[in-house]
Amino acid sequence: MNAVLFLLPIAVFLGAVFLVLFVVAARSGQFDDLDDPPERILKD
């Protein structure tokens, strides 16, 4: 059971890493416009 004592922080930490990545992505506007980027390639 002592394994939990270090597995738990690791699990939460890994989750937090992805949360931070998500927050950075959302702040930089990556989720603001989900419709246009796929069409941009057709424009040039």
Place this chain on the structure above:
Amino acid sequence: MAAALIRGAGLERYYQERETLAPRSRQLEAGWNTVSTETDSSGTAETHLMVDGLRCASCVWVAEHVLQSTPGVAEATISYATGRCMLRWDPERVDLAELAGRIATLGYRPRLMGEETTVDRDLLLRLGVAAFAAANIMMMSAALYLGWWSSIDPRFVVLFQWVSLILATPVALWCAAPFFSGAVSGLKNGVLHMDLPIALGVAVLYGQGVVATINREHAYVDSLAMLVALLLAGRMLESRGRRRAAEAAMSLAASVPATARRSTGDRVETVPADQLRPGDLIDVGTGEEVAADGVVVAGSGRVRMAHITGEAEPVEVHSAAEIVAGSVLLDGAMTIRVSAVGGDTVLQQMAERLRMAADRGTRPTSADRIAPWFTAGTLVVATVTFVGWALHDGLATAVPRAVAVLVVACPCALALSRPLAAAAGLGASARRGLLFRSADALLDLADVTIVALDKTGTVTQGALTVLEAEDEALRVAAGLERYSSHPIAAAILDEAGSRGIPLPRGSDITEEPGVGISGVVDGRRWRLRPGGPGQVLLLDDAGRERIIALGDVVRSDSARTIAALHEGGLQVALLTGDHQDIADRIGRETGVRTVVARIDPVGKALWIKARREKGHRVLFAGDGINDGPGLAEADVGVAMGSGAASSVLIADGVISSGSLAPIPVALHAAHACRRAIRLNQARSIGYNILAVGAAAAGYVNPLVAAVLMPLSSAMVIWGASRVEANVRELSS
């Protein structure tokens, strides 16, 4: 590549001249420095603007290119579909007013955007944090609940509870903030809606969590995190739908040119369109858009008014004809006396209706109506429990039992009953080809009594097709038309191709707009000219006539769909801007009894409005920008996916397949969905009566709660999952 094309065509002078004209930059300067921007650590500022007046993909390219080549600009992207512009720049080297000015000198109109985007991003962040916390708390809660059966080391219980509480803290204090502010502003304005029991529930669950964790008792922070995450997800989907509707309205408002050529006496000057006054004379040349509503005083030409009438075919315009802003002059030249400008134009009035429709988005739901009773009921029971136990057993018993009442009286099932069933209904409808933007629209569908259909592109396929012609006449006509880009030419060439007729090569061909086309095929001189409605005549040199009948073909399953709607007890009406006899023919072919012909876009909206005022609920299906006012006025507006982008964006629902068949099926989905919501609400109220009763009596311990709480959510989920089965049953 596009730059090379522009240079190659000698078009760069056009852009140079446009810059010197600079039609509008002056009035824009005020206000730009008050725009809220975000500045990151490297000092780069970022903001979003709307850019109006983008008419093609190359407009976007030019605007982006000019912005990106401005010193100090790090990044500039513009969305063609919505006109949204994202700018990142160095505030030391250039300011926003200057950038806006550069956009304006190109002839486009930058303007401030609503606050919706930041709201959206904010909700997304809150949802992300809540989902992260909920997932991790669930992981530990599963261990804690299982620990009630098999033994668990008390040290781990303490560890799990503290970690859960730490994770739940940002959820309760930050993620749930919109519910608290909603509840508070509701209370201030005397409106009690669903935010109130949610805020109360979050506050009680979190307070209980803190106290219980300190006292080493069972905390219910898992319910808290899950509740907040699910509710935020629902709220964000709603907000996205609303924003898109608003942007559609904006993009329509933008489709009038920024400048016009005003002629005074024998002089012509280019002026901003907003300086035009009724009575001014403006010149319009081939390929130009008309900047204001007016009457033709001189000249003639063919005009495309698809944005107003929805009929793609160009209209012949002569002196004294009325013309509306946004029309494109395909050929010819004319002088127009302005009759309406700015907000008075037909186009702006259409845009105004669309905007009103976008604002109509939020309204109280049935859950909102139950919410105050739910809150009051819970508080009354908690108070009675507290007072009763305090008198009977003392405070030591009264406090935990009153708290237990508040904790188990979870608004979760009630607040989720609608979003879950609605999601199931939306999914069931989408799988059958009709996608709805919001649950409100789907639920409104259940009340619909009249189904109004646009003709062109909705009941029919929306493209000209040859209905009847002799092979020989078709062959000669195809020989004449093979160099033309006219829609009639396309129809004739298509039909000739599908009949396998080899195309002759015509010579000496002259095309006179609006009059017809003539030329030599097989050594004889032929003329092709318009006949009656839906006809072109082919004349040989001896004057003999051959008729080629053209028309729009009814979609193959329209008649069956309309029969199904009649069978369901609904009235079906056909609204079209086309001629009476064509409308009557389509009506006969499809079995529609009510046919309204020669009706303009605002007329369609008024027709719908009149029916609504008589107490009917109207569904309107259409495909053009011109159907916008109708789509906005109707209780439920459905656009064809193949139609104009604005109609797709403004409509409540979009048909993805080229057919009307999804409409009756979506009606079944609406009925199934509404029933599921009512059942779910009944179940969640039943659950709460049972759970609150048990808590008041003191029968709730963490183990009972661990079974009861997921049970209420499971019940609601099960109810929602029945929607799909019900739709299948009703459709068969």
